[in-house]
Amino acid sequence: MERMRSHEWAILTTPLVGFLLLFLGFPALVNLIYSVSEVRFETLRSPTLSGFGNYWAVLTDGVFWRSGWFSLRFGVITAVAECLIGLFLAIFLAPLFKKRSWLIALIMLPLMVAPAMIGLMYRLVLHEFVGPIPFYLYQWFKLTPAFLDVGTAFWTLTVVETLQWTPFAFLLFHMAYQAIPEDVRDAALIDGATPWQILTRIELPASFDSSMDSGCSTTFTPLPAAEPAVPRCHSQSMCMKRSSNRGQSARR
Amino acid sequence: MIVRALRWIVLLVAIFAMNFPVLVTLVTSFKSARELSVNPGFWINAPTLENYVRVLQVSDRLNIFAYLANSFAAAIIGTGLAIVLAFPAAYAVARGNFGRRTMMPIIINLRAVPLIIFAIPLYMMFQWLNLLDTQLGLGLILTIVNLPLALVILVNAISDVPIELDEAAKIDGATTLQIMLRVIRPVVRPALVTTFIFGFITAWNEFLFGLMLTTNKAVPMTVGASFFFSASGGGIQWGMASAVMIVGALPPMLLGLVMYRQISGSMTTGAVKG
Numbered sequence: 365m366e367r368m369r370s371h372e373w374a375i376l377t378t379p380l381v382g383f384l385l386l387f388l389g390f391p392a393l394v395n396l397i398y399s400v401s402e403v404r405f406e407t408l409r410s411p412t413l414s415g416f417g418n419y420w421a422v423l424t425d426g427v428f429w430r431s432g433w434f435s436l437r438f439g440v441i442t443a444v445a446e447c448l449i450g451l452f453l454a455i456f457l458a459p460l461f462k463k464r465s466w467l468i469a470l471i472m473l474p475l476m477v478a479p480a481m482i483g484l485m486y487r488l489v490l491h492e493f494v495g496p497i498p499f500y501l502y503q504w505f506k507l508t509p510a511f512l513d514v515g516t517a518f519w520t521l522t523v524v525e526t527l528q529w530t531p532f533a534f535l536l537f538h539m540a541y542q543a544i545p546e547d548v549r550d551a552a553l554i555d556g557a558t559p560w561q562i563l564t565r566i567e568l569p570a571s572f573d574s575s576m577d578s579g580c581s582t583t584f585t586p587l588p589a590a591e592p593a594v595p596r597c598h599s600q601s602m603c604m605k606r607s608s609n610r611g612q613s614a615r616r
Numbered sequence: 617m618i619v620r621a622l623r624w625i626v627l628l629v630a631i632f633a634m635n636f637p638v639l640v641t642l643v644t645s646f647k648s649a650r651e652l653s654v655n656p657g658f659w660i661n662a663p664t665l666e667n668y669v670r671v672l673q674v675s676d677r678l679n680i681f682a683y684l685a686n687s688f689a690a691a692i693i694g695t696g697l698a699i700v701l702a703f704p705a706a707y708a709v710a711r712g713n714f715g716r717r718t719m720m721p722i723i724i725n726l727r728a729v730p731l732i733i734f735a736i737p738l739y740m741m742f743q744w745l746n747l748l749d750t751q752l753g754l755g756l757i758l759t760i761v762n763l764p765l766a767l768v769i770l771v772n773a774i775s776d777v778p779i780e781l782d783e784a785a786k787i788d789g790a791t792t793l794q795i796m797l798r799v800i801r802p803v804v805r806p807a808l809v810t811t812f813i814f815g816f817i818t819a820w821n822e823f824l825f826g827l828m829l830t831t832n833k834a835v836p837m838t839v840g841a842s843f844f845f846s847a848s849g850g851g852i853q854w855g856m857a858s859a860v861m862i863v864g865a866l867p868p869m870l871l872g873l874v875m876y877r878q879i880s881g882s883m884t885t886g887a888v889k890g
Contacts, residue, residue, distance in 0.1 A: 395733065470635070
């Protein structure tokens with residue numbers, strides 16, 4: 365009987381597994397074959413096996429390590445910034461959201477816009493002739509910073525990405541914070557705990573799981589909003605994209 | 617009192633900072649090219665709808681209605697199919713613990729994988745299947761994008777339904793398929809709606825595969841918007857570009873504003889509880 369049940373479960377999961385095997389399994393297999401083959405755009409359908417030379421070429425390529433370092437640094441800094449700001453907003457603004465939950469919708473708004481679109485919007489915001497930020501910086505302080513220059517691109521990207529994805533971290537912390545029962549805080553107050561102790565001993569540990577999740581999610585999100593904003597950035601995903609544009613992925 | 621005022625200030629600053637690019641784009645969309653060249657600030661001296669009129673005009677090269685229709689069709693396919701595939705699998709995971717140890721982690725971790733690594737083989741595969749530049753092809757890719765979250769939300773929702781409901785239906789002679797469709801599905805309808813809303817927004821906002829797999833007939837809004845940047849040649853027409861960005865961002869923003877409770881709930885279900 366149990367065996368029959370297991371058969372039923374297998375049937376129910378078959379469409380999903382079959383779909384993924386077709387649309388991801390096959391491309392993954394092709395990628396694996398290409399990675400150990402000599403293949404060019406003209407020979408995409410008939411690659412010649414060539415061993416692990418492609419892996420060696422990538423691992424000894426300075427561009428790969430530079431872009432990897434860029435992505436790692438970028439991911440860690442933005443994830444930490446988003447988590448810290450999101451956590452602060454969730455806790456500090458919690459009393460406002462208790463009575464007016466619709467305010468959350470206004471913070472969530474950037475999450476609804478396509479990251480690519482947000483990136484293009486930032487190109488407008490930071491544009492030296494039509495962007496309001498350079499305009500007001502010059503009007504008020506006579507400053508003319510080049511936000512999209514090679515030297516400043518990293519920090520521009522970091523700020524753009526942080527502003528785009530902090531609402532996501534905020535939401536996770538907000539939900540985790542709301543889920544802490546009031547009784548726990550009341551009991552701590554009766555025991556003489558200070559607000560600081562309640563924050564550090566109850567609220568932050570209770571939100572730990574969500575903070576980990578938020579950190580991981582944002583770290584592994586590969587520069588979705590920031591890339592269109594600053595075309596000269598050198599992240600790992602951009603590196604891959606450019607390689608495939610040049611047909612280098614096919615060769616490697 | 618001071619703390620309360622400070623809270624409001626922090627909130628307003630946060631809302632302003634996070635929505636800053638959208639606000640700037642909105643303001644710019646109401647400025648003429650002439651005004652924009654002398655006044656890039658927040659104030660509009662002579663508001664105009666000229667940019668929207670130009671954006672909504674259909675030409676041989678640019679057709680915003682076609683881009684909107686493509687995005688809508690692909691998002692519906694990408695979300696609907698994800699639900700159709702994920703719901704039975706979620707039922708098997710929640711009730712039979714089938715695939716909880718292997719299938720679930722693999723599918724959920726797809727979220728952490730940059731799908732661009734599959735770009736070249738997918739392009740070739742779509743070429744063989746004649747799916748390039750079709751709404752169906754784009755919808756199939758969006759299904760992959762939506763599957764992890766759909767599965768997590770639905771597994772959690774079904775797990776929350778008491779098993780006694782299944783048992784009672786089984787005693788009455790219902791088959792597994794009947795239990796799933798006639799007993800469980802109505803109970804988890806809110807989770808299905810949440811999955812649909814979130815999936816639709818995610819699918820609408822997808823850019824990379826739209827850029828890669830479409831050229832003319834099935835171009836989605838996110839990609840079509842970028843065509844307007846070079847529409848007139850000789851530099852970007854920022855007013856028109858802003859208008860098209862606002863039109864493109866409007867559907868998911870409105871959906872998000874109306875359904876924010878469900879969306880925030882789904883994030884909690886998918887991320888915190890999951």
